Amino acid sequence: MISLDPKTVLFMTTLMSVAMAIVMYSAHANFGKEVKGLDRWAMGLLALVGGGVTFMLRDYLPQTPLLLATNFLLFAGLGLSMIGTQEFFGRPPAWRVYWGIVAAGFALVAWFFVVRPDFAARLTVVSAFVFYFYAEQARLVWRYGTSHFSTRFFGTLITIQALVVLVRFGMALRAMVSHIDLIRDNTVTSIYMGIGNFMALMLTVAFMTMATRRLQTILEQRSTHDPLTGVLNRRGFALFYEYQRLQMRRAGKPMTLMEIDIDHFKAVNDRFGHMVGDKVLAHVARAVRETLRETDDVARFGGEEFIVLLPDSDERNAMLAAERIRDALRRFADIQLPMVTVSIGIGCHASDEESLDALLARTDAALYRAKQNGRDRVELAT
Numbered sequence: 001m002i003s004l005d006p007k008t009v010l011f012m013t014t015l016m017s018v019a020m021a022i023v024m025y026s027a028h029a030n031f032g033k034e035v036k037g038l039d040r041w042a043m044g045l046l047a048l049v050g051g052g053v054t055f056m057l058r059d060y061l062p063q064t065p066l067l068l069a070t071n072f073l074l075f076a077g078l079g080l081s082m083i084g085t086q087e088f089f090g091r092p093p094a095w096r097v098y099w100g101i102v103a104a105g106f107a108l109v110a111w112f113f114v115v116r117p118d119f120a121a122r123l124t125v126v127s128a129f130v131f132y133f134y135a136e137q138a139r140l141v142w143r144y145g146t147s148h149f150s151t152r153f154f155g156t157l158i159t160i161q162a163l164v165v166l167v168r169f170g171m172a173l174r175a176m177v178s179h180i181d182l183i184r185d186n187t188v189t190s191i192y193m194g195i196g197n198f199m200a201l202m203l204t205v206a207f208m209t210m211a212t213r214r215l216q217t218i219l220e221q222r223s224t225h226d227p228l229t230g231v232l233n234r235r236g237f238a239l240f241y242e243y244q245r246l247q248m249r250r251a252g253k254p255m256t257l258m259e260i261d262i263d264h265f266k267a268v269n270d271r272f273g274h275m276v277g278d279k280v281l282a283h284v285a286r287a288v289r290e291t292l293r294e295t296d297d298v299a300r301f302g303g304e305e306f307i308v309l310l311p312d313s314d315e316r317n318a319m320l321a322a323e324r325i326r327d328a329l330r331r332f333a334d335i336q337l338p339m340v341t342v343s344i345g346i347g348c349h350a351s352d353e354e355s356l357d358a359l360l361a362r363t364d365a366a367l368y369r370a371k372q373n374g375r376d377r378v379e380l381a382t
């Protein structure tokens with residue numbers, strides 16, 4: 001039978017928490033801009049480490065100030081992880097609630113320690129506020145989290161932790177009301193602290209897993225999308241095209257390309273500057289995307305030209321879509337931005353054998369004709 005000394009367990013989990021805090025800080029330094037909340041979690045963990053240290057020192061130094069410090073650091077640390085999770089999910093951090101709980105929790109604990117010593121009352125206060133910190137995070141995960149394993153893992157752990165604390169709160173409250181003397185065994189408290197610290201450590205690992213997953217999604221998105229307009233880039237388009245080509249071929253359905261070029265865009269840049277030019281590009285991309293069907297997609301390979309892929313569409317459908325785009329640009333006119341028109345070339349895959357490059361070349365020729373014939377118009381590839 002393995003016998004674990006609670007003090008050693010507490011000591012080890014405290015040490016591991018320091019290591020985890022370093023991991024979190026370095027993750028924050030590397031991708032803190034993309035994934036929020038990691039720095040709060042790291043700070044929170046360090047506060048819990050501080051709490052573990054003050055708790056361990058209580059046998060050697062004056063107890064009261066050390067236990068008060070332990071409770072303060074516990075509130076501060078767990079509260080910071082709540083703030084971190086709020087930031088992670090893009091919610092406004094509840095600093096007022098945070099400071100309210102830290103101050104009120106500390107004041108009540110101090111009262112039941114110094115003025116009217118009552119262990120059960122102290123435990124009630126601590127578990128009530130700690131429960132709030134965990135429950136709020138559980139709410140956020142289930143409400144705003146994705147359905148990925150990492151989110152579910154974190155969500156499940158934090159929910160279990162919230163329930164454990166709730167049970168402890170219930171027991172402490174009962175003891176407080178009926179004046180039952182709870183066992184104030186140092187070993188029991190140490191075990192509880194050890195398990196609590198271990199859970200905090202596990203939650204940190206789970207939060208890191210969630211953060212890594214978030215980063216992976218962001219990087220994937222970046223490698224396939226154009227940062228200025230948010231539409232697909234060349235790589236993203238190639239993947240989308242390959243997938244749709246297979247689907248349409250199997251189903252024997254047509255597929256059409258549209259090449260959209262903003263008219264006299266150089267003049268927009270020259271007159272209003274590059275910044276306004278960029279905004280016009282983003283505006284046109286948005287207008288095009290909003291006009292299309294769910295199954296269509298837009299890409300920007302660079303410059304002021306967009307490529308649209310319309311699966312399950314022939315030239316006639318594409319023609320209608322192109323007119324809708326021209327119309328949308330007139331209707332969505334943004335008063336902050338100069339009005340622009342577009343020229344559009346349309347090309348439908350002539351046969352199963354035709355390559356993307358060949359289709360692009362034909363569509364490009366159609367676009368060139370649209371420009372030659374006066375711009376702000378649509379031409380079909382021959």
Ligand SMILES: Nc1nc2c(ncn2[C@@H]2O[C@H](COP(=O)(O)OP(=O)(O)OP(=O)(O)O)[C@@H](O)[C@H]2O)c(=O)[nH]1
Nearest residue numbers: 261262263264265266267269274277278302303304
């Ligand atoms: N603001 C901005 N301008 C860009 C970007 N990429 C390309 N451009 C500009 O787009 C302009 C394209 O000009 P041209 O190819 O001469 O075509 P145009 O002025 O639109 O004229 P037509 O296409 O013939 O109607 C150039 O001035 C490029 O500098 C970009 O990312 N941002």
